[in-house]
Amino acid sequence: MKKIKGINDFVVKFANVNGTGSASANHLFAKAIFRMGIPVSPRNIFPSNIQGLPTWYEVRVSAKGYLGRRGGVDLMVCVNPQSMEKDVASVEPGGYFVYDSTKPLAPHLKRDDIHYFGIPFTQMCMREYPNPRLQQLLKNVVYVGALAAFLDIDFSVLKGLLNDQFKGKERLISSNVHALEMGYHYARDHFKCPLPIRLKKGGNSAPHIRESEHILMNGNTAAALGAIYGGATVAAWYPITPSTSVVDAFSQYAERMRIDPGSGKRNFAVVQAEDELAAIGVAIGAGWNGVRAFTATSGPGLSLMSEFLGLAYFAEIPVVLIDVQRSGPSTGMPTRSQQSDILAAAYASHGDTKQVLLFPATPRECFDMTADAFDLTERLQTPVILMSDLDLGMNDWMSPPLEWDDDYQMDRGKVLDAQQLDEVEKWGRYLDVDGDGICYRTLPGTHPDKGAYFTRGSSKNEMAVYSESGDDYVQNVDRLLRKFETAKKYVPRPKTHDPIPVKNPKTDLKLGALFFGTSASPSYEAVEMLAKEGYPIDTMRIRAFPFHASMDAFIHSHDLVFVIEQNRDGQMRRLIINECEIPPGKLVSVLNYSGTPITARKIARIIRETLQSDDAKANVVPLHSETV
Amino acid sequence: MKKIKGINDFVVKFANVNGTGSASANHLFAKAIFRMGIPVSPRNIFPSNIQGLPTWYEVRVSAKGYLGRRGGVDLMVCVNPQSMEKDVASVEPGGYFVYDSTKPLAPHLKRDDIHYFGIPFTQMCMREYPNPRLQQLLKNVVYVGALAAFLDIDFSVLKGLLNDQFKGKERLISSNVHALEMGYHYARDHFKCPLPIRLKKGGNSAPHIRESEHILMNGNTAAALGAIYGGATVAAWYPITPSTSVVDAFSQYAERMRIDPGSGKRNFAVVQAEDELAAIGVAIGAGWNGVRAFTATSGPGLSLMSEFLGLAYFAEIPVVLIDVQRSGPSTGMPTRSQQSDILAAAYASHGDTKQVLLFPATPRECFDMTADAFDLTERLQTPVILMSDLDLGMNDWMSPPLEWDDDYQMDRGKVLDAQQLDEVEKWGRYLDVDGDGICYRTLPGTHPDKGAYFTRGSSKNEMAVYSESGDDYVQNVDRLLRKFETAKKYVPRPKTHDPIPVKNPKTDLKLGALFFGTSASPSYEAVEMLAKEGYPIDTMRIRAFPFHASMDAFIHSHDLVFVIEQNRDGQMRRLIINECEIPPGKLVSVLNYSGTPITARKIARIIRETLQSDDAKANVVPLHSETV
Amino acid sequence: MSYIKPKFRHPRLQKNALGFTVADYDGAISTLCAGCGHDSISAAIRNACFESAIPPHRIAKVSGIGCSSKMPTYFLGKSHGFNSVHGRMPSVATGASLANRALTYIGVSGDGDTASIGMGQFIHLIRRNVNMTYIVANNGCYGLTKGQDSATADLGSVAKGGAVNPFDGIDLASLAILQGASFVGRSFSGDKEQLEPLIRAAMAHNGFAFIDVVSPCVTFNNHTGSTKSYSNTREHLEPMALDFVPMREEIRTQYAEGSTQSVTLHDGSVIHLHKADSGYKTDDRMGALNAIQSGNDADRILTGLLYLDPNSKDLNTNLNLATRPLNELGRRELCPGSKVLDSINEGLR
């Protein structure tokens, strides 16, 4: 029977029941691999429920540093009888299935193309530990021990991690280590270890992995730190998965880093609002009054915020919104990932609006872009929305370490203080003095007689006086368009890389791929796969809306551009067509919207099929051919 | 000095102060012209305030039956000193200015290219009427009397109207008639009447006007009647200009037409909700439970409804929403018109959604489409949004009379009753038995053991069981797309007309124009103007989203298509590009977003300039030329 | 995960007046945490519907979003249900009730769903006196989003992480009474003797019947320091017992002379209240508010039927709605026909 082989290159998946403490054991497993210097990307796939339902943890190990999902499972660890049938079925032929053999495996779960390893986890723990909670918790550690044997995990790394985790609690450390060893020895004693898939420290990692120091963290924590470093002082939110941990983390860091050393008082405020309308209302009120304020939410919250987002756009109030996207529409699948709020965010609210969006792809970018978002929102005096998602926000990602330039100066934008107000000749809140669509604002309480004005969501003239004149209205909204143009100068540019050399290209079309956020990693991987197959594809990673001019150029200089994203309707593609005036036929959607992150294999398959289909050949006229 | 001339073809504008009762006098004026059989289109231009601010009433008289705004004013009646300067300035050279000469005209208000007629309205009324309220009210009637002289209004028609209005209140009739006469005689005695612009009964109206019986009514009332005839029984709303009168009218008609004759009880329910979220929630709850329910709102309400619209889309609940659009974003200009909620409505809510939209252009269509909307929403099991606007909803429009087919049967869509449930073999709420994406639903209380299911905004399988499976999710949302395809079969088709013959065309480009709603009338007019100038333009009036295939064909068969609409961002154009996969360069925006309705002159000007610009010539490659 | 299991085999076979067994009122297997108070409320609703012999398919269940709002899936599997959006069930229930006044409506919500995001709709639902039973499974926290304090968390209550709540908790029962709710009860998920008759009475009531049920969250809010834990609630409970006797049914229990007070509902059913010495009057709004407050002052949670207006006029009555459900009306009743339209046209010429 075939055996899947591979050093530092495979997918392990755990099938657990939620609420049984498996998360920390699974994390231990992933982090140990990470500490061995081997690229790893773990993903939690959990139900919208608190206890008792199936939950999975998928760990991809990839020497090349591919952090997106690959697709398929090489080794399954199943300790959940509820899902076992599905779990058995999902293993790749030649793969491995580790299960709790306390009960014998049901005959219908036997496949003859995969390898079974039964370990009586429950029995072992019942024998070993007196209380049921401990039995449940340590069972998870036992299977990690077994995996250490199966995959050759450095045992000292595991111990080191337990030491870090339970610092000072010796009893806990030793019971955990004991559980690890129990699993390890059982596996060693009963099976041939290690398996043909296994780990090797400092093995064959790609240069970009070997050369850079990495951290392992989730995007929500990174965004929270970005808000801390970016100087946010007011956070208002309403709990909603998967954005909840953004403000949780912000609060925790702020409690450590934002306490006034003299008085012990807080240099920040966190308000758990009564709903999302209130959450963004608080942030807007705070932004109006001169602090950096933000809120974090997910789909349903974004919908609820749309009236307020229209106000902030039209009344030009700085506010940052972190949208950690999940599967929509409506309640959808709250614990599954998607990139499906693009249009809802870009055009949030009735009337003519355009909102500034940022698309981070790594925790490092969650950090940088959140911090930047505060500069941007104050510079542009318009909401800035960070478009993260569950996959990025709640899973641990390898990421370059966070960096901070201590010379950073906050860009508070065009705010006049008392002295400037005294000096300025003629001030009007909406006078476009600089021609960039951005006007000078003032804060309440600044000056005894100058600079007071009325902020409103209704139409006004340049002097901020209420006006229903059509001319005033048009002047104002045209200026807002001008400002949106200006925004292009400030938002992060898209990223391109040198093309991958392809020896015998199978096509003479100039191909490109556009993607963003969590679609990026698997897209890069798919492009490499396709390059090997003879399809050279240039890439551009979108990092912000409004789009930079170089994106138009990219599209125009390619015959066919794949837009890779995780929603049903190809929302980013639509936004591009809308805003860049691109012939739609040029842009081909590559979509995944099942709720679990898109895989490199799927991307490659769709692109390959498109290129091989007659349609593509018929419809696309190469730019560089002679026919036109 | 030039004098503007014209029979049945001019624009009269009244400048009043709001809250002074001018509305009914102005209406009397417009209605009299209408009763004389001369096409007329009046428009109220009023502030977002209750009393004391400038308000205007613009009446276009057009023998040809052009009902859109033409642009410019030929005769201004100004009784508001606040706005007089602006009002004087807005008269076309050679035009006429009627003003209250109780106070002499300020010298700076004198133009030497228009004709002044001072009438001491205030003085006359002070002399004539004892109480101040009467003085104020009847002053308005006096100027209508003067206009009767100036423009040759049939006096008996005016009297007839007063008789209708004050039926039974003889005192009121005679005092009004007296006021009319006072104005009439003053004008007759002091000026040469009629003016070179004037009315002529049964004059030179266009055939389509002469041949058809017309009514004069506003779109909101028509929509309300559509809801009555369409069988709506639950209306929930929250007051907001300009949609308020939809439910007001519905209530009033229902009080007359929907009272159970036996018990005197109501066969309908109207709920003034606490806000828009609640309003649509009530309608959704009612729709789920098997009645035809609707809500009406405007921009800010639409934003607030977006979460619920996502629910109704995803949980497939019939509900009708009447969006009477106003100027956005945010509070914007509440009493000004726009067509700027297109994108917000089409993609309402986070996640992947597409909503069915209807675009009425006349009160008759407000009636028909609202009634149809209830069939559509139940047939499609998805929200249907009627996209009206302030101009259509709140102004009186000439319209073909409302018609009803007494053989009409409500299409309640696929709802299984108890007997059908007994007969059906395997029922699952989301089983796509017919392959059209529309499944069979059941209503609460129908059958003792069959057909009960759980409705939810979260993901489920075909049997309506909660599911987080990616496959179930994808199957479900793909089916929703299929359903949206099906919708194309049911929604109203776009309208085309025979092309206008053009003698010596100035272009060999095949030109088209797309428009909808209140942009239609002035667009047709502009196209006629341009045809005379040598530019042949085919037209298509959009009446629904999803778009019908014939629209794709229309666009493909033209070299250049103008998309005429009333918003800043060309939202309909974007929607077309998005959904029809059209090369954007083919579609040229013709926009107006000042809050007052787009004029034929402006449309013609923009199209003319576009066609004359070098850009157009350079960019457009005629389809029928030989070069490709 | 826990399943509402019968304590004895026997009662599950017993039939009610309509011939249904209690199993006919079961729902799907619960996916809530084992021991969650919400499961006891589900059982109480199931039992109440069984006891009151309401045909399951004539009940409609509505809820918002939350662990509590998942409950309707776990009882009455033969009834239609609607999990709407977070905090907005009141409006959905209002619409449903208008569409078909002949069904019995049970709304289930959480303290987050009602007292935070749903506060506005809740108050206006009361104001409209929609004919339904509205149960809040009150655990002082947001269970489904992992335990944040809700707006009903008591001042000084300690969260699992140790944080002390600095805000006053909203007392939904007092609020409902002040806002004019026509039926207000309070109970405890662990007190089925009181909760079941209370639910039966609520369903029989003609108008909005509100029941605030303390329902501990074993996963996030059942520790020492939490004021909504099982132990804290049990310790501070001050229950007023009651019995519900449907119309034309005989009183099964015999009470000590003078210890019982009775209220007759509009449909003829009777509620017996057992608390002789309290002198508690269920029809006195201010009295009820004062009693709740006195309870609070003495650190006691008063439970039972707190307020009842037996003459309550529900929304359907207030709107003078036709007796026949609106969703049964057809073209004949609804569509005025072409003649009427012609005359309307006439008026517009």
Next chain:
Amino acid sequence: MSYIKPKFRHPRLQKNALGFTVADYDGAISTLCAGCGHDSISAAIRNACFESAIPPHRIAKVSGIGCSSKMPTYFLGKSHGFNSVHGRMPSVATGASLANRALTYIGVSGDGDTASIGMGQFIHLIRRNVNMTYIVANNGCYGLTKGQDSATADLGSVAKGGAVNPFDGIDLASLAILQGASFVGRSFSGDKEQLEPLIRAAMAHNGFAFIDVVSPCVTFNNHTGSTKSYSNTREHLEPMALDFVPMREEIRTQYAEGSTQSVTLHDGSVIHLHKADSGYKTDDRMGALNAIQSGNDADRILTGLLYLDPNSKDLNTNLNLATRPLNELGRRELCPGSKVLDSINEGLR
């Protein structure tokens, strides 16, 4: 359109402790209907700020949408103002107050803005005890959308068209008291003697100060049959007079022995209440609720300072917020710098 005109020339020239004249507290010319109650409230706010000598630029005005919410344009032209969206001013005010605790916040709303669409936010604003003065100009209708009944319209009140309101009106003052507001007053736009000191006291109060002001809508709700008309309100008014004496200012009026009761606010200013025989206690929540209810029962509208917790802890205090306004903090206080980040990175390896 009406302009808040001074009755005498003299007072407009008088200067307050800061040297400002009352004209320094004027706003733009009102565009409300002549005679609208709201204009009197604007004048009262202007006068209160003048009397209390608050520098105009240290006040921030916030409102929602409605005729009432337009008011902030018509007073305090030297203050920043923010007309937000309908019903959501409370959240905007909360954010503003957190951003700069050193300013005085005045929120103006309507009964539609607060009791309908804004109900949820209003209750949570109370719960948070945000340090601001919140005035509802209560006319029982939606003025700006042309006179529909609002949620405070009284049961049985007759609308201009003749329709009788079938719903109970929400009493915002009672609601605020029950929900724990730390300062609750009620007044009448026509009673400037009472309203002005009430506003001054509210501004001096440390926490959420709510004033419900009956403010007749002359255009849509001032007819016979309306319970919020000038005449009806005047007839049923039961005012408790009061005086506000800022810290360190001498009492200017002399009252009959025993007829006055005083409350000292946290900043040392004093409120004198004149109603010898009522025995009304401003620090008794249930007492206040009962008194309001008794008033209602006797068809009297009790006005004055209804409830006050002089020891109120506002949101800033509860959140242990720094004394220095958050909007004055800079990079030094806010940004932990690269070293801290390095150590965080360390923990993530």
